[in-house]
Amino acid sequence: TMALVNEHFLKLSNNYLFADIAKKVNAFKVSKPDKKVISLGIGDVTRPLCPAVIEAMHKAVDEMSSSASFRGYGPERGYDFLREAIIKNDYAPRGIHLDPSEIFVNDGAKSDTGNIQEIVRWDNSIGVTDPIYPVYIDSNVMIGRAGVMDETGKWSNVTYFPCTAENNFIPQLPDHRVDMIYLCYPNNPTGTVLSKEELRKWVNYAIRNDAIIFYDAAYEAYIQDPDIPHSIYEIKGARKVAIEFRSYSKTAGFTGVRCGYTVIPKELTAITIDGSQRVELNHIWDRRQSTKFNGTSYISQRAAEAIYTPEGKQQIRETIDYYMRNARLMRSTLSKLGYKVYGGENAPYLWVKTPDNQPSWKFFEKMLYSLGVVCTPGVGFGPSGEGYFRLTAFGNHEDVAEAMDRITRL
Numbered sequence: 001t002m003a004l005v006n007e008h009f010l011k012l013s014n015n016y017l018f019a020d021i022a023k024k025v026n027a028f029k030v031s032k033p034d035k036k037v038i039s040l041g042i043g044d045v046t047r048p049l050c051p052a053v054i055e056a057m058h059k060a061v062d063e064m065s066s067s068a069s070f071r072g073y074g075p076e077r078g079y080d081f082l083r084e085a086i087i088k089n090d091y092a093p094r095g096i097h098l099d100p101s102e103i104f105v106n107d108g109a110k111s112d113t114g115n116i117q118e119i120v121r122w123d124n125s126i127g128v129t130d131p132i133y134p135v136y137i138d139s140n141v142m143i144g145r146a147g148v149m150d151e152t153g154k155w156s157n158v159t160y161f162p163c164t165a166e167n168n169f170i171p172q173l174p175d176h177r178v179d180m181i182y183l184c185y186p187n188n189p190t191g192t193v194l195s196k197e198e199l200r201k202w203v204n205y206a207i208r209n210d211a212i213i214f215y216d217a218a219y220e221a222y223i224q225d226p227d228i229p230h231s232i233y234e235i236k237g238a239r240k241v242a243i244e245f246r247s248y249s250k251t252a253g254f255t256g257v258r259c260g261y262t263v264i265p266k267e268l269t270a271i272t273i274d275g276s277q278r279v280e281l282n283h284i285w286d287r288r289q290s291t292k293f294n295g296t297s298y299i300s301q302r303a304a305e306a307i308y309t310p311e312g313k314q315q316i317r318e319t320i321d322y323y324m325r326n327a328r329l330m331r332s333t334l335s336k337l338g339y340k341v342y343g344g345e346n347a348p349y350l351w352v353k354t355p356d357n358q359p360s361w362k363f364f365e366k367m368l369y370s371l372g373v374v375c376t377p378g379v380g381f382g383p384s385g386e387g388y389f390r391l392t393a394f395g396n397h398e399d400v401a402e403a404m405d406r407i408t409r410l
C-alpha cells in the first residue's frame with residue numbers, strides 16, 4: 001500500500017494567528033507606505049542581552065577554542081553549574097528544595113510544554129484555561145488526544161476553563177475528572193495571575209483526582225506583587241502532582257539564544273492502566289529526553305548561568321522594569337480613555353475589552369487602519385478571547401508612547 005500520514009495534523013487550523021495578522025499588516029503597509037506601523041502585537045522581546053550574559057557567552061566561546069576546555073555533547077539533563085544555580089536562586093529562597101536530578105535544562109519552554117504530553121497515555125483527558133497559549137492544545141491534537149473541533153472552535157475531548165472579566169479571570173474547577181491540566185501564570189494572553197489560595201484549589205483537585213498539572217511559569221520574572229506565587233511548588237503537595245516549566249526567553253531576552261528548564265519532582269507519579277504500578281515521571285521524561293532531545297548548547301547554558309550573578313540579576317531586572325514601564329503607560333492611558341484593562345501589572349501582557357463588545361478581528365482592523373497600531377485579536381487564543389485584544393509591553397518606549405498618543409487622539 002502506501003505510507004499513511006498522521007491525519008491528526010490535518011485537523012489543525014491552517015490559519016495561524018500571527019500569519020493572518022502579518023498578512024493584514026503587510027497589505028496595510030503597501031496601501032499606506034508613509035504611515036509608520038507600530039506593533040504592540042508581537043510576543044518577542046526587543047531589548048538586547050545584558051552585559052553579564054554577553055561576557056559569559058564570549059568566555060564560553062573562547063573555551064571552545066582550545067582542546068583543554070572544549071565541550072562536546074553535554075550531560076543530558078544540563079550542566080551541573082546551571083542546575084545548581086537554578087536550585088540556589090530560583091527555588092531555595094522560596095523554601096523549595098529540589099535535587100539537581102529534578103531539573104531538566106532545555107532549549108526553552110515551547111519544546112517541553114509541547115512534548116510533555118508524550119509521557120502519558122494518549123487517552124488521558126485534558127483541561128485548559130481559555131483563552132490559552134496555543135501549544136498546549138495543538139500538541140495534544142497532533143497525537144489524537146484532543147478529538148475534533150466543533151464550529152465554536154472547541155475540541156471535543158478538551159475541557160475548557162473559561163477566564164473572562166465575568167469570573168475575574170479565575171478559572172473554576174471542573175465538575176468532572178480531568179487527567180491533565182494546563183495552567184499558565186502569569187498568563188499569556190490575559191496577563192492575569194493566580195493567588196496562592198486559587199492555585200491551592202487546583203493542586204488539591206489534582207491530589208484528590210490523581211491528575212497532573214502542567215504549570216507554565218514562563219513569565220514568573222514579571223511578578224511584582226509579593227503575595228503572588230512564582231512557583232507551583234510554593235503550594236503544599238504540588239510536588240506530587242505538578243511539572244513546572246520556566247524559560248529564560250522573557251526573563252533575560254533569550255528568545256534567540258534558547259534556554260529554559262523543566263522541573264519534574266521525584267514524587268510525581270502516574271499509574272499503569274492495570275493499576276498495578278506507580279511510575280516516576282521524572283524517569284520517563286529522562287528516558288524520553290535522552291532519546292529525542294539534543295541538549296542545550298554549552299554557550300547558552302553559560303549565558304543562563306550568568307543571569308544569577310549579582311550583576312546579571314541587576315541587569316535583567318532593569319530590562320524587566322523597562323518593559324513594565326511600558327505596561328504602566330499603556331494601562332494608565334487606556335484606562336483613562338475608558339477601556340476595561342486587565343493584566344499588565346504582574347505580566348508583560350495587557351488584555352483589553354473591545355469597546356461596545358466589538359468582535360476581536362473587527363477591532364484589530366480598526367486599530368490598524370485608523371491608527372497604524374497592531375494588536376492581537378483575543379479570539380486567536382480561544383473562544384473565550386472573543387471581544388478582547390492583547391497588547392504586549394515588549395516594544396521600545398518611544399513606540400509605545402507614540403501608539404498611546406495615537407489612541408488618545410482618535
Ligand code: PLP
Nearest residue numbers: 043108109110133188218247249
Ligand atoms: N509558554 C508561554 C506561555 C509562552 O507565551 C511562550 C512564548 O511566547 C512560551 C511558553 C515559549 O517560550 P520559549 O520557548 O521561548 O521559552
